[in-house]
Amino acid sequence: MPPLFLPRVIALAALALAACDKTSTAPSDDVHPPDSSNEDASGIIDTLAPAPRAVSSGFWIEVSPATVSLAPGATKQLTAIGRDQAGGKWSVSVAWRATGGTITPTGLYTAPSMNGTYRAIATRVGDVQADTSIITVGGSSGGTPPSGVSFWVELTPATVSLGPGAVQQFSARGKDRNGTSYGIRVVWRASGGSTSADGRYTAPSSPGSYRVIATREGDVIADTALVTVTASGGGTGSGALANECSRARSEWIWCDDFETDRLSRYFEYDNAGGRFTRQAGIGNGGSSAMRSVYTTTPQTSSGALHLAFGRTPQAYFRTVDAGTANYREIYWRVFVRYPAGWQGGGADKLSRATSFVSGSSWAQAMIAHVWSGADAPYSDYLYIDPASGTNAAGAVLTTTYNDFSHLRWLGAAQGRTPLFSSAQRTAWHCVEAHARLNAAGQSNGLFELWVDGQPDATRSGLNWVGNYSAYGINAVFIENYWNKGAPVVQERYLDNFVVSRARIGCGT
Numbered sequence: 001m002p003p004l005f006l007p008r009v010i011a012l013a014a015l016a017l018a019a020c021d022k023t024s025t026a027p028s029d030d031v032h033p034p035d036s037s038n039e040d041a042s043g044i045i046d047t048l049a050p051a052p053r054a055v056s057s058g059f060w061i062e063v064s065p066a067t068v069s070l071a072p073g074a075t076k077q078l079t080a081i082g083r084d085q086a087g088g089k090w091s092v093s094v095a096w097r098a099t100g101g102t103i104t105p106t107g108l109y110t111a112p113s114m115n116g117t118y119r120a121i122a123t124r125v126g127d128v129q130a131d132t133s134i135i136t137v138g139g140s141s142g143g144t145p146p147s148g149v150s151f152w153v154e155l156t157p158a159t160v161s162l163g164p165g166a167v168q169q170f171s172a173r174g175k176d177r178n179g180t181s182y183g184i185r186v187v188w189r190a191s192g193g194s195t196s197a198d199g200r201y202t203a204p205s206s207p208g209s210y211r212v213i214a215t216r217e218g219d220v221i222a223d224t225a226l227v228t229v230t231a232s233g234g235g236t237g238s239g240a241l242a243n244e245c246s247r248a249r250s251e252w253i254w255c256d257d258f259e260t261d262r263l264s265r266y267f268e269y270d271n272a273g274g275r276f277t278r279q280a281g282i283g284n285g286g287s288s289a290m291r292s293v294y295t296t297t298p299q300t301s302s303g304a305l306h307l308a309f310g311r312t313p314q315a316y317f318r319t320v321d322a323g324t325a326n327y328r329e330i331y332w333r334v335f336v337r338y339p340a341g342w343q344g345g346g347a348d349k350l351s352r353a354t355s356f357v358s359g360s361s362w363a364q365a366m367i368a369h370v371w372s373g374a375d376a377p378y379s380d381y382l383y384i385d386p387a388s389g390t391n392a393a394g395a396v397l398t399t400t401y402n403d404f405s406h407l408r409w410l411g412a413a414q415g416r417t418p419l420f421s422s423a424q425r426t427a428w429h430c431v432e433a434h435a436r437l438n439a440a441g442q443s444n445g446l447f448e449l450w451v452d453g454q455p456d457a458t459r460s461g462l463n464w465v466g467n468y469s470a471y472g473i474n475a476v477f478i479e480n481y482w483n484k485g486a487p488v489v490q491e492r493y494l495d496n497f498v499v500s501r502a503r504i505g506c507g508t
Contacts, residue, residue: 001390003073005483009327011145013380016487020099022209028265029035031368033297035068035172038462043210044473046428048291050063054172059082059083059084059090059129060082060083060129060131060189060191060211060213061080061081061082061092061094061122061123061124061129061130061131061134062078062080062081062082062083062085062131062211063078063120063122063131063133063224064078064079064080064081064133065078065133066133066134066159066209066226066412067133067134067136067159067226068133068134068135068136068138069416070111070135070136070137070400071111071135071137071138072111072112072113072114072137072138073110073112073391073501074109074110074111074114075108075110075111076108076109076111076135077106077107077108077109078096078103078107078108078109078122078133078221078284079107079121080092080094080122080131082106082124082129083191083395085283090442092124092125092129092134092291093124093125094122094123094124094125094435095122095123095125096120096121096122097120097121097123097152097468098118098119098120098121098135099118099119099121100112100114100116100118100119100122100135100137100154101118101137102418103120103295103492106358107120107122109133109135110467111135111137111322112137113135114137114138115138116136116137116138117134117135117136117137117225117376117418117421118134118135118136118137119132119133119134119135119152119154120133120135120459121222121223122219123221123222125167127221128223129213129222129354130213130215130221130222130223130224131211131213131222131224132155132222132224134158134159135225135463136232136416136418140237147505149407151174151176151221152174152175152215152221152223153172153175153186153215153216153221153222154172154173154174154175154223154264155170155171155172155212155223155224155225156170156171156172156173156225156227156299156422156423156457157170157225157423157424157425157426157458158225158228158423158424159225159227159228159434159452160225160226160227160427161227161228161229161430161437161452161453161487161506162227162228162229163201163203163205163229163241163285163507164204164205164206164207164229165202165203165204165205166202166203166278166285167182167201167202167203168200168201168203168227168427169199169200169201169426170188170195170200170201170212170214170225171199172184172186172199172223172304173320174194174216179373180356180360184216184217184218184416185217186199186214186215186217187214187216187217188201188212188213188214189212189213190210190212190213190227191210191211191213192204192206192208192227192229193227193229195212196283199212199214201227203227203229204229205230207229208228208229208231209226209227209228210226210227210228211224211225211226211227212224212225212227213225217272225245233435235370239490240286241257241284241285241287241335241495241496241507242257242259242283242284242286242287242496243259243287244257244261244496245257245259250338251498251500251502252498252500252501253310253320253321253327253330253500254309254320254321254497254498254499255308255497255498256305256498257283257287257288257496257497258283258287258288258289258290258496258497259287259288259294259311261278263278263305265307265318265320266305266306267303267307267308267316267317267318267319268304268305268306269305269306269493270291270303270304270305270306271303272300272301272302272303272480272482274293274310275292275293275294275295275302275303276290276292276293276302276480277291277303278290278291279291279292282493282494283493283495283496284335284428284495284496287495288371288495289493289495290303290305290478290493290494290495291479291491291492291493292491292492292493292494293489293490293491294347294444294480294482294485294486294489294490294492295485295486295489296483296485296486296487296488296489298483298484298485299377299483299484299485300481300485301306301421301479301480301481302347302480302482303417303480304477304478304479304480304481305454305473305477305497306477307320307473307475307476307477307478307499308320308321308356308474308475309321309322309323309325309327309475309476309499310325310326310472310473310474311323311324311325311326311471311472311474312356312471312474312475313356313357313358313359313471314356314358316357317356317474317475319474324418325472325474326420326471327421327473327474327501328434328436328437328472329434329435329436329437329473329501330353330418330434330473330476330499330500330501331432331434331498331499331500331501331502331503331504332351332432332433332476332485332497332498332500332502332504333430333431333432333433333497333498333500333505333506334350334351334426334431334478334494334495334496334497334498335429335430335431335494335496336350336419336428336429336431336492336494337344337425337426337427337428337429337492337495337496338420338424338425338426338492339425339426339490339491339492340422340425340426341490342420342425342490342492343486343487343488343490344379344482344486344487344490345373345375345376345379345380345420346371346372346373346380346381346382346419346420347372347480347482347483347486347492348371348372348481348482348483348484349371349372349482350370350371350382350431350478350479350482351431351433351477351478351479352367352368352369352370352371352476352477352478352479353367353368353372353433353435353475353476353477354366354367354368354473354474354475354476354477355389355465355471355472355473355474355475356439356471356474356475357389357396357468357470357471358399361399361400361401362400362401363389363396363398363400363403364389364401364402364403364410365388365389365390365396365398365465365471366386366387366390366435366437366464366473367386367387367389367407367464367467368384368385368386368435368473369383369384369385369386369432370382370383370384370431370433370449371383371385372420373414378414379420380416380418380419380420380421381417381418381419381420382414382415382417382419382431382449382451382456382457383412383413383414383415383457384412384413384433384447384448384449384457384458384459385409386409386410386411386412386435386445386447386462386464387408387409387410388408388410388463388464388465388466389403389406389407389408389409389465389467390408390465390466391408391409391466392463392466393466393467394440394467394468394469395463395466395468397466410459410462410463410464411459412447412459413457413458414457414460415456415457416451416454416457417429417451417452417454417456418455419431419451428495429451429452429453429455430450430452430496430505430506431449431450431456432448432449432450432453432503432504432505432506433447433448433449433450434447434448434449434503435447435473437464437465437506438462438463438464438465438466438467440469441466441467442463443461443462443463444460444462445460445461445462445463445464445465446458446459446460446462447459447460447462447480452506453505453506476499478494478497480492
């Protein structure tokens with residue numbers, strides 16, 4: 001947990017209880033920064049036999065690993081090979097550069113002391129073929145390039161998961177050491193699928209990992225995005241998730257793809273005065289989804305969905321299943337998308353699972369929070385923050401909802417994905433959480449998070465509820481509460497909400 005995160009959450013969430021109860025301007029494409037094709041290269045490596053010299057979409061450079069997280073000052077060996085459409089691998093001579101930190105002629109990268117997101121770039125010598133490894137240092141964004149690099153290409157989004165045939169819009173800008181963005185003309189290519197002249201990418205029908213490459217026109221500098229095409233047709237931007245609930249699996253407790261109006265099934269639906277509504281055409285692959293409009297007013301909810309299931313202590317908590325099971329373990333997933341101009345981090349709240357345990361109040365035995373970080377540099381990341389409403393032995397201490405004075409905070413964990421950064425916006429992202437209560441007398445509870453199918457945060461060894469067993473996890477909330485209010489009036493989108501007894505994944 002960052003040093004100021006928990007106090008902020010407690011203080012601001014306490015306010016939420018009151019409400020809950022009940023860069024510089026880029027020049028045009030005709031403006032170019034100084035040519036960088038003659039920059040001093042960090043080094044050249046020559047491995048085995050040379051690759052074919054043809055420059056076409058049938059051959060590309062591949063840097064491994066494509067993404068890496070490092071501590072400040074840590075090192076990582078990067079490698080580059082040539083690949084062709086027939087599956088062949090070729091050794092290539094490449095020049096290495098980095099937008100932060102240093103890299104040797106053999107590809108050994110050393111992270112800088114400043115936290116940030118950087119790129120290590122391998123450009124084939126005498127060619128325009130290039131690939132990029134995205135390096136996150138210290139778990140946050142920002143930083144400046146070293147003196148050896150004055151200009152580079154930055155492609156967004158840097159990583160994306162798509163279904164077969166799905167479409168993703170990419171964009172590329174020039175960046176310099178001063179943080180200035182430049183409009184540049186680029187040549188778009190892809191190692192699989194197809195790209196249009198304006199960066200609109202269409203995924204191939206075959207699952208796998210592909211690269212979209214933006215090379216500055218008439219230059220050798222380039223950047224690369226990593227595209228994962230899922231076998232199931234799930235993932236961000238996939239139209240295959242429309243009508244997902246018609247293919248619901250037997251272990252699913254609840255599914256809402258918002259193609260059908262199921263809002264009356266939630267025991268509470270807060271439409272925030274019409275600012276949280278179901279709308280056609282805004283969802284995954286052009287399907288229906290929920291749209292939440294945020295205002296700048298502090299302590300104002302922008303809508304919520306409150307779902308109950310399993311055994312509950314009150315009839316008010318209307319369940320979507322038989323209402324007889326004590327769930328000790330559940331998974332829940334929702335897709336979220338932010339527009340390109342989004343401001344202000346993650347909007348505080350996203351979801352939580354909880355256990356209601358009182359016949360006369362909203363007292364809780366546990367809460368599994370999924371929310372965003374506080375101020376920069378934590379604001380681009382999700383956090384998981386488990387809390388207990390019992391003492392270590394299992395006696396329920398809480399008497400109301402969000403009874404902070406009686407909660408035991410078990411330790412937050414920051415996610416790895418800068419989900420709310422500019423590079424991650426406009427694409428749909430799959431956020432799945434898993435909460436497992438501890439066995440009686442043991443500290444073996446678990447809370448974990450995946451983003452786009454990849455592990456993002458984990459808290460294990462939790463004594464979540466002591467020996468308490470009268471009720472299990474019986475509610476999941478989707479929330480749009482921003483404690484301080486949004487910096488500007490803006491909106492986000494939510495789709496494909498599933499609660500399950502087993503892993504859900506990012507597609508059916």
